[in-house]
Amino acid sequence: MRILVIEDEQKVANFIKRGLKEEGYSVDVAYDGEEGYLLAKDNEYDVIILDIMLPKMDGITLCKKLRAEKIFTPILMLTAKDSVKDKVVGLDSGANDYLTKPFSFEELLARIRVLLRKDQTATPTKLKVDDLVLDLLTHKVSRAGREIPLTNKEYALLEYLMRNAGSIVTRTMISEHVWDINFDTFTNVIDVYVNYLRNKIDKGYKKKLIHTIRGRGYMIKS
Numbered sequence: 001m002r003i004l005v006i007e008d009e010q011k012v013a014n015f016i017k018r019g020l021k022e023e024g025y026s027v028d029v030a031y032d033g034e035e036g037y038l039l040a041k042d043n044e045y046d047v048i049i050l051d052i053m054l055p056k057m058d059g060i061t062l063c064k065k066l067r068a069e070k071i072f073t074p075i076l077m078l079t080a081k082d083s084v085k086d087k088v089v090g091l092d093s094g095a096n097d098y099l100t101k102p103f104s105f106e107e108l109l110a111r112i113r114v115l116l117r118k119d120q121t122a123t124p125t126k127l128k129v130d131d132l133v134l135d136l137l138t139h140k141v142s143r144a145g146r147e148i149p150l151t152n153k154e155y156a157l158l159e160y161l162m163r164n165a166g167s168i169v170t171r172t173m174i175s176e177h178v179w180d181i182n183f184d185t186f187t188n189v190i191d192v193y194v195n196y197l198r199n200k201i202d203k204g205y206k207k208k209l210i211h212t213i214r215g216r217g218y219m220i221k222s
Contacts, residue, residue: 006036033057
């Protein structure tokens with residue numbers, strides 16, 4: 001899952017980014033409204049965390065512009081403004097949720113999970129391909145009942161592959177959803193991480209689940 005954080009306070013933005021990355025999310029950060037608007041318009045995100053008091057373009061204006069342009073990415077407004085009137089203005093501008101500062105990071109994560117559930121018609125708690133199971137709540141992965149320890153980035157890559165099971169995912173698609181916007185697409189990091197997963201997921205099993213589609217990308221299938 002890829003999240004955009006639009007927050008001008010660098011300390012707060014970096015705190016959120018670090019925490020979300022530890023949870024396995026891919027995170028981009030914008031420090032003003034104009035930069036945030038351009039990133040949100042030109043890239044595909046699963047959730048946007050948006051401050052209201054921003055330089056260059058405030059969060060309310062940004063939210064309205066995105067909705068006017070038919071960009072309906074779930075938006076969580078994060079701000080120090082806590083009056084009922086402020087919340088109503090934020091929600092009426094097109095935001096899906098509203099969280100005031102100071103906030104509990106645990107609550108922020110819970111609200112993100114709710115937005116992700118709302119954005120999908122049916123959200124399973126587990127993903128399964130053959131005998132490989134990924135638990136979205138506990139972040140545990142197992143194959144044939146044997147638990148497989150994964151790093152955060154390995155887990156994020158496997159989750160993306162499993163959410164697209166049976167379909168080809170290109171290196172560009174992987175870089176956009178699993179790594180952040182500063183990722184160097186000319187490196188072989190994606191291939192390296194796919195090999196890490198193969199060694200943990202497929203090694204020792206007769207049936208291989210992770211496949212290379214030559215010249216196109218990767219696919220996980222039973």
